[in-house]
Amino acid sequence: MSEEAHLREQICRLAKSMFDRGLTCGSSxxxxxxxxxxxxxxxxxxxxMGFLDPARISRLDTQMRLLSGDAPTKETPLHAAFYETRTGAGAVVxxxxxxSVALSMLPDIDPDNVLPPLTPYSIMKLGKVKLLPVFMPGDPAMGEAIRGxxxxxSAVLLANHGPVVAxxxxxxxxxxxxxLEETAKLALLTRGLDPQLLDPEMIAALLARFG
Structure with a gap:
């Protein structure tokens, strides 16, 4: 199987897995x-995302021009900005x-780091997650915010909209x-209960070891 064929199948398989488990719904x-x-x-x-056809997935060139498949998501500028600014990025979800959306709407979260340090894995896999403002869906300004x-x-949370991870x-x-979604769920479940957070020494050790 070619690289492209394998990746098309993988996109559909993982998208369906997330859809089937309720991580995204409808055509979102x-x-x-x-x-x-x-x-x-x-x-x-x-x-x-639960019913994707590998053959209909859009293929875009490096200038974001459509080469084959159906018209791409209107959020393409958001994806493109991650690839432009993070050269090691191979995928964006x-x-x-x-x-995550619920957490983004709360008034007292830290916009520079929306997830409290509840588990080692959120630090290891995500680092700090930045809260970005509300944008109209498909607004190219989302891409400019990522470039900024x-x-x-590697991860941001669009207010009232949803998370993006590269x-x-x-x-x-x-x-x-x-x-990210499980940590957001934990944050909501433990809200107001004064949970024990990872201390700064543990966070520093995790970042030093796992980057």
Whole structure:
């Protein structure tokens, strides 16, 4: 199986897994992955992540022009900005996952780091997650906001919209996205209960070891 065919199948398989577990619903959410020649495979606009057809996934060149497949997601500028600013990124996942969106709407979260340090894995897989403002869906300004971070964040949370995660490959991006959603769920479950957080020494040790 060619690199492209394998990646098309992987996108559909992992997208369906997330859809089946309620991490995204309806036609929400989108995924992209970068091929070795720099072109992108991107989930099409208006398509449910539970019912993707590998043959209809959009392929874009390095200038974001459509080469084959259906029209890509309107969030393509958001994906493109991550690839431009994080040269090691091989995949980007964007969901409308419930707990992350709920957390983004609360008035007292830290916009520079929306997830409290509850578990080692959220630190290891995500680092600090930046809260970005509310944007109209598909607004190119989302991409400009990502560029403004200068590649310093692998994950962001769009207020009232949902999380976006970039990683070295598709599986890593999906796993990191799931970690973000589970940590957001923990944050909501423990809200007001004064949970024991990881101390600064542990956080520093995790960052030193895992980056």
């Amino acid at each position: 959410g989108n995924i992209s992955a970068r091929l070795s020649d720099g072109s992108l495979l991107v989930t099409p606009t208006g398509q449910s 964007h969901l409308h996952s419930t707990h 971070l200068a590649g310093q964040r 990683a070295s490959d598709l599986e890593a991006a999906v796993f990191a996205m799931e970690e």
